[in-house]
Amino acid sequence: MAGLLVIHDTDGHPEHKLRLERSEVPFICGGCKELGFGLRYQCPNMECDYILHHECGLGLGYGRPPTQKFFKKCDFQFHRQNPLPGTRICDICALDIRGFLYQCSRGDYDLHPHCASLPLTFTLPGSNEVIKLREKIESRCLKCQRKERASGRVQGLSYVSSDGMLCYHVACLKEACLDNWTMGYFQLDALANEERKILALQNLAPNQEVRIRAGQSANAMRGIRLLITFLKLVVSAILGEPFTLVSTLFQISQS
Ligand SMILES: [Zn+2]
Ligand SMILES: [Zn+2]
Ligand SMILES: [Zn+2]
Ligand SMILES: [Zn+2]
Ligand SMILES: [Zn+2]
Incomplete structure (x- = not known):
């Protein structure tokens, strides 16, 4: 994917164009409202403090997520806000979606742009x-000590070590x-x-x-x-x- 060095978020931050930058200071993305780190699109005007994840900026620019191994049949489109009624949950991290998202045109799956780019x-x-990123885990999660993350339909994915003993x-x-x-x-x-x-x-x-x-x-x-x-x-x-x-x-x- 060709890298965009400059993007213009005409709805979210019409005043200035955003530049691709790397910084070690964590940020909250103005698009998806999730924590970010490293590569980001940032307004060069320091008083603005408007920052987007690299992936959220690419979503704005290209409208399509990287290929999805776990959702092969889906046709994902980028949206600034969930166009459907009700709260949507990211099918990769199982957390609520509060801003930018990819949604399948059939309305079955939703992804945070950053989650859609997680390495497999x-x-x-x-x-x-x-x-590896997996759907099912054999050991308990190192953080919550459970195998199942949630009781609902959306379980999200997990990272698992080669021997299956370490899961998150x-x-x-x-x-x-x-x-x-x-x-x-x-x-x-x-x-x-x-x-x-x-x-x-x-x-x-x-x-x-x-x-x-x-x-x-x-x-x-x-x-x-x-x-x-x-x-x-x-x-x-x-x-x-x-x-x-x-x-x-x-x-x-x-x-
Ligand atoms: Zn974001
Ligand atoms: Zn600005
Ligand atoms: Zn779908
Ligand atoms: Zn997510
Ligand atoms: Zn857990």
Whole structure:
């Protein structure tokens, strides 16, 4: 897909054109109202503070989402607002849609533009670990400790490790990242407080041991390292940021 460097959101922000930029400061997207990070369309006029996800800007520009593996039969169209009556839920993250969306012309499925671009699989360079986006999970979600995210029709998707042991609902991941951000745990400053990074990890996986301590067995340490790697990878997927950047976010000393 060709990249658009400048877009004009003539309905949302008619005053100025928006430019594609990368910044490490998280933002709330003016289109979909969800948390964003990294690549964004931003008004160059600093007083405006109007920012869109890269994916939300592409939606405005192209009107079509990337190919959808889980919704192959759907014909998605971009909308600024849900054109149908009632609240719509994103079929990828199972959270409410409050702004920009892709909706199937049959009215059966809805997607946040950012969710529609989540990577289906990703790997850690130099490792065999492959993390996949899946419909069903075999283990409990690291955040909510359940297999099912919701009782309704829309369950959303989950990220699952190669061995199926580590699972994370996309919904829980988005909520945990938003939490980490509002609590000030996400700090890109390399000198950020070590304790905050531990708290960020602990908030991502509340019932898991995330501290490496002297006296732990080699197996326990290996398990913790795997867990931390998994968390870094899924966070980098959800934030749309390269793994290296997210790594600094959680660069805790593992000695
Ligand atoms: Zn957005
Ligand atoms: Zn502006
Ligand atoms: Zn459909
Ligand atoms: Zn979503
Ligand atoms: Zn969950």
